[in-house]
Amino acid sequence: MSVRLINISKEFSDPEREGGKVRAVRDFNLEIAEGEFVTLLGPSGCGKTTTLRIIAGFETPTKGEVWINGKNVNNDPPNKRDTSMVFQSYAIFPHMSVEQNVGFGLELKGRPKAEISREVRQIMEVMGIADLAHRRPDQLSGGQQQRVALARSIINKPSVLLFDEPLSNLDAKLREQMRVEIRRIQQTFKITSVYVTHDQVEAMTVSDRVVVMDKGCMMQVGTPFEIYSRPSNRFVADFIGKVNLLPVRFEREDSGRYLAQDARGMRFEAMSAVPGLEPGQEALFMLRPESIYVESEESASSSGPLRMILAHGIIDKAVYLGSTVEYEIDVSLDRPMLAVSHDPVNAGFWRPGDAVVLKYSPRAAHLLPFMNP
Amino acid sequence: MQVSGFRASTNLKRLARDPVLLAVILLVTASLAIFILYPLVEVAATSLDVGGGRLGLGVYSEVAESAYIRKALYNSLFMSTLTAIVGTIIGFIFAFAVVRAKVPLARFFNTIAVIPIVSPPFIGALAIIMLFGNNGLISWNLLKIQNFPIYGFNGLFIAQVVTFFPVSYLTLKGVLESMNPILEDAALDLGGTRWKVFKKVTLPLAIPGIASSVLLLFVETLADFGNPLILAGSRFPMLSVQAYLQIVGMYDLPISILLLVPSLIAFYLQRWLVGKRKYTTVTGKPQQSTTQIVSPGARAALFVACLILALLVAMIYFSIVVGAFAKVWGYDHRPTFDHFKFVFGVGFKAVRDTLIIAGTATPFAGLLGMVIAYLVMRVKFPGRRFVESVSMLSFAVPGTVIGIGYILAFNHPPLVLTGTLTILLLNFVFRYIPVGIESGKAILSSIDPSIEEAAINLGADARKTFTKVTLPMILPAFFSGLVFAFVRGMTAVSAAIFLVSSRWNLMTVHIMAQVESGNLGAAAAYSLLLVLIVVAAISLIRFTLKTQYAKFGGSMLHF
Numbered sequence: 064m065s066v067r068l069i070n071i072s073k074e075f076s077d078p079e080r081e082g083g084k085v086r087a088v089r090d091f092n093l094e095i096a097e098g099e100f101v102t103l104l105g106p107s108g109c110g111k112t113t114t115l116r117i118i119a120g121f122e123t124p125t126k127g128e129v130w131i132n133g134k135n136v137n138n139d140p141p142n143k144r145d146t147s148m149v150f151q152s153y154a155i156f157p158h159m160s161v162e163q164n165v166g167f168g169l170e171l172k173g174r175p176k177a178e179i180s181r182e183v184r185q186i187m188e189v190m191g192i193a194d195l196a197h198r199r200p201d202q203l204s205g206g207q208q209q210r211v212a213l214a215r216s217i218i219n220k221p222s223v224l225l226f227d228e229p230l231s232n233l234d235a236k237l238r239e240q241m242r243v244e245i246r247r248i249q250q251t252f253k254i255t256s257v258y259v260t261h262d263q264v265e266a267m268t269v270s271d272r273v274v275v276m277d278k279g280c281m282m283q284v285g286t287p288f289e290i291y292s293r294p295s296n297r298f299v300a301d302f303i304g305k306v307n308l309l310p311v312r313f314e315r316e317d318s319g320r321y322l323a324q325d326a327r328g329m330r331f332e333a334m335s336a337v338p339g340l341e342p343g344q345e346a347l348f349m350l351r352p353e354s355i356y357v358e359s360e361e362s363a364s365s366s367g368p369l370r371m372i373l374a375h376g377i378i379d380k381a382v383y384l385g386s387t388v389e390y391e392i393d394v395s396l397d398r399p400m401l402a403v404s405h406d407p408v409n410a411g412f413w414r415p416g417d418a419v420v421l422k423y424s425p426r427a428a429h430l431l432p433f434m435n436p
Numbered sequence: 437m438q439v440s441g442f443r444a445s446t447n448l449k450r451l452a453r454d455p456v457l458l459a460v461i462l463l464v465t466a467s468l469a470i471f472i473l474y475p476l477v478e479v480a481a482t483s484l485d486v487g488g489g490r491l492g493l494g495v496y497s498e499v500a501e502s503a504y505i506r507k508a509l510y511n512s513l514f515m516s517t518l519t520a521i522v523g524t525i526i527g528f529i530f531a532f533a534v535v536r537a538k539v540p541l542a543r544f545f546n547t548i549a550v551i552p553i554v555s556p557p558f559i560g561a562l563a564i565i566m567l568f569g570n571n572g573l574i575s576w577n578l579l580k581i582q583n584f585p586i587y588g589f590n591g592l593f594i595a596q597v598v599t600f601f602p603v604s605y606l607t608l609k610g611v612l613e614s615m616n617p618i619l620e621d622a623a624l625d626l627g628g629t630r631w632k633v634f635k636k637v638t639l640p641l642a643i644p645g646i647a648s649s650v651l652l653l654f655v656e657t658l659a660d661f662g663n664p665l666i667l668a669g670s671r672f673p674m675l676s677v678q679a680y681l682q683i684v685g686m687y688d689l690p691i692s693i694l695l696l697v698p699s700l701i702a703f704y705l706q707r708w709l710v711g712k713r714k715y716t717t718v719t720g721k722p723q724q725s726t727t728q729i730v731s732p733g734a735r736a737a738l739f740v741a742c743l744i745l746a747l748l749v750a751m752i753y754f755s756i757v758v759g760a761f762a763k764v765w766g767y768d769h770r771p772t773f774d775h776f777k778f779v780f781g782v783g784f785k786a787v788r789d790t791l792i793i794a795g796t797a798t799p800f801a802g803l804l805g806m807v808i809a810y811l812v813m814r815v816k817f818p819g820r821r822f823v824e825s826v827s828m829l830s831f832a833v834p835g836t837v838i839g840i841g842y843i844l845a846f847n848h849p850p851l852v853l854t855g856t857l858t859i860l861l862l863n864f865v866f867r868y869i870p871v872g873i874e875s876g877k878a879i880l881s882s883i884d885p886s887i888e889e890a891a892i893n894l895g896a897d898a899r900k901t902f903t904k905v906t907l908p909m910i911l912p913a914f915f916s917g918l919v920f921a922f923v924r925g926m927t928a929v930s931a932a933i934f935l936v937s938s939r940w941n942l943m944t945v946h947i948m949a950q951v952e953s954g955n956l957g958a959a960a961a962y963s964l965l966l967v968l969i970v971v972a973a974i975s976l977i978r979f980t981l982k983t984q985y986a987k988f989g990g991s992m993l994h995f
Contacts, residue, residue: 119893121889121892121893138453139453140453140454140892140897141889141892141893142892142893142894142895142896142897143453143895146893147893147894148889148890148893150886150889150890151886152884152886154884154886154887154889154890155887156887156890156891156905156909157887157909158905158908158909167891167894167904168894168895171894171895171896171900172895212890215890215894216894219894219895
């Protein structure tokens with residue numbers, strides 16, 4: 064196990080708050096395997112950066128233990144820990160050239176000059192910044208600074224690489240590019256990585272596992288697929304992407320099918336559910352917008368096991384986005400249903416006021432507890 | 437996420453793992469306590485002593501009884517208040533003319549306003565005696581008036597305003613420069629007249645700066661020692677001078693402590709004001725204003741006002757230069773090198789001593805200032821507040837108080853230092869660290885803390901982080917701290933006059949002695965030499981900085 068966080072809690076004193084304290088992280092447990100890429104994802108103030116800084120040693124946990132490579136590092140200052148961090152602001156040393164920045168960690172270790180310059184050259188090749196060696200930091204673009212920061216961190220061959228929202232200062236296109244790049248480098252060197260972001264797409268694309276956090280608590284840990292398609296609670300379902308959540312009562316499980324019913328007596332079927340749901344318990348029936356088929360009223364009769372009827376409704380809004388069309392459909396509930404249909408040129412699209420029937424496949428549906436933990 | 441509170445125990449545990457850092461913190465804290473706080477405590481204790489170590493009203497009963505000392509206290513407070521107000525008005529006119537009105541000769545006015553800062557603080561008094569004194573060029577040679585009433589209030593007031601308005605100028609120049617001219621444009625655009633815009637936008641925005649300047653000038657004037665010693669005379673007693681005379685006389689009562697309270701109040705009020713203003717400073721790119729908010733008539737008026745003041749300052753320096761080369765001032769103005777022969781002959785020991793003292797103290801003051809700035813801004817440790825407030829204290833405490841405090845504290849065991857080079861060096865170092873600390877703090881607060889965290893993260897301990905990353909980045913502040921410490925060290929009088937001895941003397945003290953014995957020519961020659969040394973040193977540091985910064989990644993960045 065490369066990194067272990069055992070029961071970590073962190074309190075900050077804040078005289079302006081009631082009680083004078085803020086609990087930034089609460090009873091946080093996480094094990095990260097060698098070479099794994101784990102992302103901490105959550106809204107701002109959820110404690111993800113604090114957790115990262117606790118691993119790096121910049122914050123001392125109020126309670127709990129941090130283990131790196133089988134060693135308790137609670138009392139090790141940041142400079143004695145085998146971690147390297149890529150900072151949100153990159154934190155490139157403004158008074159050193161690119162080369163000096165990248166080689167700084169090795170210089171601190173007292174490595175011979177020839178060795179440093181060889182390794183610096185090598186890593187800069189890999190990062191595609193070899194031609195920037197003698198540049199000054201203020202002559203670099205955001206993306207280049209990002210690469211320098213990354214090179215500077217991995218040259219130390221740390222046990223754990225830490226990323227603190229590293230892409231938040233880049234424009235959308237560059238962000239997409241760097242996402243792929245970070246993943247490629249991580250795979251090349253097989254470095255255990257912890258990555259903090261509030262951007263779910265970023266989390267989905269780079270991670271082996273995602274930890275969703277809220278108010279200092281871990282809400283779910285899982286693969287991107289699990290987090291998106293099989294959320295274990297309402298917060299996660301809501302936070303990641305757009306979602307339709309229908310309040311229902313869970314009835315029973317029947318050979319892998321979870322049956323539920325809403326207040327009006329409509330029956331629903333899902334092929335997955337959060338473990339531990341009891342029959343009779345209040346639950347949420349979850350469908351992502353892209354899993355909802357918007358069809359004409361006439362097709363209502365032709366439903367089958369893969370296209371079950373969800374609701375009848377009237378198109379309220381239709382937003383044409385080129386590759387997709389986003390609909391809000393009034394189905395006489397508190398909230399409209401959200402649906403996305405692809406390839407509008409071939410499939411055609413609906414206009415506000417059209418009467419439609421919404422269908423779904425139970426494979427895409429998921430049942431989760433009504434209350435947050 | 438910023439840490440607002442910290443737990444002392446874990447911080448101590450962490451510190452224990454970085455012994456160098458821990459040692460530095462202990463050393464800094466201890467030396468601040470010994471060399472700033474302890475002397476002040478001695479002054480306070482002595483002021484309450486009625487002899488034989490018995491506690492009583494001491495100084496305060498003396499003040500209650502002596503009408504003369506009461507008059508001195510009143511004079512000092514009155515003079516400081518007046519100088520602070522008038523000096524600030526002049527400073528504002530200069531700053532506004534240079535920054536906003538862009539009057540002709542703006543660069544010249546800027547230079548004129550900066551020169552007094554690099555001069556010994558009593559040069560105004562010296563020049564005024566040369567111009568208006570008993571043998572004054574204007575009073576005697578031109579107007580044939582004997583005993584022109586220049587001693588006392590009149591002369592002192594002029595001398596102090598000339599000496600201290602530059603402080604106000606520099607403060608307000610900064611304030612006006614940081615003010616976004618677009619605001620004035622916007623007000624004009626909304627239909628305000630120029631005068632209304634000035635009254636409703638410019639002035640209100642500058643008010644915190646103006647108030648801060650008044651308080652700063654009040655503190656400086658109250659502590660001023662050189663000008664009053666030369667010009668006040670016995671009929672217009674000033675407290676700083678009386679405090680000195682008390683000590684060199686028999687009385688031994690530290691009445692200078694009376695200066696301490698008003699000084700501290702004004703100083704902390706000023707800090708509070710500046711602290712508040714920090715949150716409203718305009719950031720972002722300076723924008724070019726297209727409209728000038730000053731009418732041609734107003735600009736002309738500002739220009740004339742600046743010109744008159746500039747001529748006054750120029751006259752002062754002109755008389756110093758001429759006086760340094762004139763045979764007998766007031767009687768025989770034929771050129772001579774006699775005064776310089778004296779300075780470089782008999783008087784050269786003081787020049788050498790001053791250079792040794794200022795030259796040695798300066799790098800220590802600069803480095804200590806940076807270390808303290810770093811500790812206060814970047815390291816969490818118990819006692820951080822103490823270090824911050826005590827190190828700023830020597831800014832607020834008048835030199836006479838500190839000087840007396842050093843005598844009282846270091847003429848008996850455990851530390852006997854009076855009469856040594858060490859006491860002068862220590863005094864200089866601890867007196868002139870605050871500006872280094874201030875500029876260090878200003879730079880540090882503009883540097884992303886994650887840059888230092890990055891260094892720590894890569895394996896640097898506190899010492900390496902400071903020397904390899906922080907210090908190179910704050911080097912400009914380090915050098916401006918150096919320049920200031922050197923200038924102040926070269927021109928210091930108030931505290932130093934208590935600490936000099938026959939073995940170690942200072943140019944400034946010599947100049948004062950020459951003035952007192954009526955040897956104006958020698959005093960002028962000394963002063964001229966002093967100003968030239970200071971200007972040369974500043975130019976040297978500037979030049980070094982420029983060339984070193986030009987070659988990027990130069991060796992000076994590697995310690």
